[in-house]
Amino acid sequence: MLTTDILIEWLVKIGVVFFILMTAIAYVVLLERRLLGFIQMRLGPNRVGPFGLLQPLADGLKFLFKEDIVPLEADKALYVLAPMIALVPALMTISVIPFGDKIVILGREIALHITSVNVGLLVVFALTSLGVYGIALAGWSSNSKYSLMGGLRSSAQLISYELALSLSVVGVIIFSGSLDLVEVVKQQNSFWLGFIPKWNIFTQPIGFLIFLIAAIAETNRVPFDLPEAETELVAGFHTEYSSMKFAMFFIAEYANMVTASSMATLLFLGGWYGPFVDKFPLLGPIYFSLKILFFLFLYIWLRGTLPRFRYDQLMRFGWKFLIPVALANVVLVAGLALLIY
């Protein structure tokens, strides 16, 4: 039943998680700039505050006071709507992501997730599948050639890699027998031979790699950042966007990165599990954050290292390599499950 207690608990959790998410996004941007600087033998932004820690705040203020340009020939309503469509689903996914087991605060047992629904995994997929509209719409409504090309390319890329992404998690569902993300993590709790954790990455490494590659493509990051290939398309679908509307696409991209990293952690790396987490459940969120941080670092590292795919290479890789391998992986994992259970 819906009581005031539950409602207050939800609102508090949503508030806290949302605040942490936004802060995390701001600081991932800073981390990326500093790390890229480090990789490229330069300093990166270090002037605003100690170690440049206040840089995100300065960036935010700058976004706020920059001129808000709406091109004359743009479709005004859709032009404004596009960044909203990109941002809203990207921020919503966090609501079904569990980041720890239950803890007790002030004598009240609190589960460390905003909510747990029995199709949590599909909720995330449904929300990410809507992200394509923000990009397609931004490209079309700007009435600029670069935007339209970037938007179309990006949409085709997103839907192509979405197939591999959904096929790669089938193996995980076979093992968990549930779409509830909490159940998916709990199934990875125990150990083999007493010391190898039962993480899905060990039973289905191919699935993990496919998921990782497809997730990087889904978030439009290097080496799949074709939509904003600046050498040919200026900035792709957000060429014409400025001020806060540009920031919204930016936030959406980083929120999607956080979501993708969390999903990789939940599905393949045992979520919040780690040493001593059974005795001290508060360690759960810490392990979870560390694992996410690893993936975020991977994102940045790849950006500092890899060149960009050509578009035909990207399409060929997605359709002719990832999808058949993902299908074979489904058969393989199903066979493995037959042997184990």
Next chain:
Amino acid sequence: MDAPIINYIPILIMFGLALAVATGMVLSSSLFGQHVPSRQKLMPYECGKDPVGSARERFSVKFYMIALLFILFDIEAIFFVPWAVVFRKLSQDYSKLFVFGEMLIFIAILLVGYIYVWRKGILDWNK
């Protein structure tokens, strides 16, 4: 199956919050930002030159094909989900090979379509 529907309400609240934040951001930039419009500034960006022709050009049919194939393969991919969920339960109720085999047949038929598309060159972006 026993998770109550009210667990979906936080997602709805989150939707409201995200929508409010998005609206707030759109409003704030038009509120606080300066506005000094000029004709050049509001033109579509084309590397500093005046834009040539219309941006609403027609596009390659390849994008259309990709979207079409995506629908078909996405429907097939979604069928894997309920199968995977009941995989272990059904392999106890029936024989293991039955559950495995029924999906093998499905994948085999899917592969026929996939190979057909491949052989027809639809997946070759350069053609």
Next chain:
Amino acid sequence: MEKVFFIIIASLSVAAALSVVAQRNTLYSAFSLIGLFGCLAVAYITLQAHLIAAIQVIVYAGAIMVLFVFVIMLLNIREEELRVDRNRLLIFSVPLGGLLFGLIYFGLKNFKIDEIKGAPVGTSEAIGQGLFSKYLLPFEVTSILILLAIVGSVVLARREKDGDIEDIEDDEQVVKVSMAEKSKVEETKE
């Protein structure tokens, strides 16, 4: 509480559906339809049909509508071309709409809502168990249906494409443009 929620969702759905029909710009119609699918998904969740709700968003809103939006952008029909005589279309649309409404009304007239109470049928477990045991044959036939759809779409697209492919290749041989421009040429070509 549940009833109030249903009324909100239902009226939002109807509003979105009306907007699909009433919009002049086809892209606005498409996005109203996506909104409608979102409302329907929420309605499915209230009916305990979680998997159906997720599929509603993933397949309908996330896949089929992508094709719609692509086609609208791809064809890019100018607004003048769209200005068909709406009143003439009313002659067909009103009787057809009335017929459909009548069918639904008589279909549901004797239907009691209590009859469907019981075990939820739209959860992933329920659908999985039904689909992969009792309704296995329809499931496998579905895959053949999809196969036919794949073949059909390829045949349709190839017929129109054949001529264009040669055009592009000719252009490329003649112009010998740089790599970046080449991809641009390919994209802007029909």
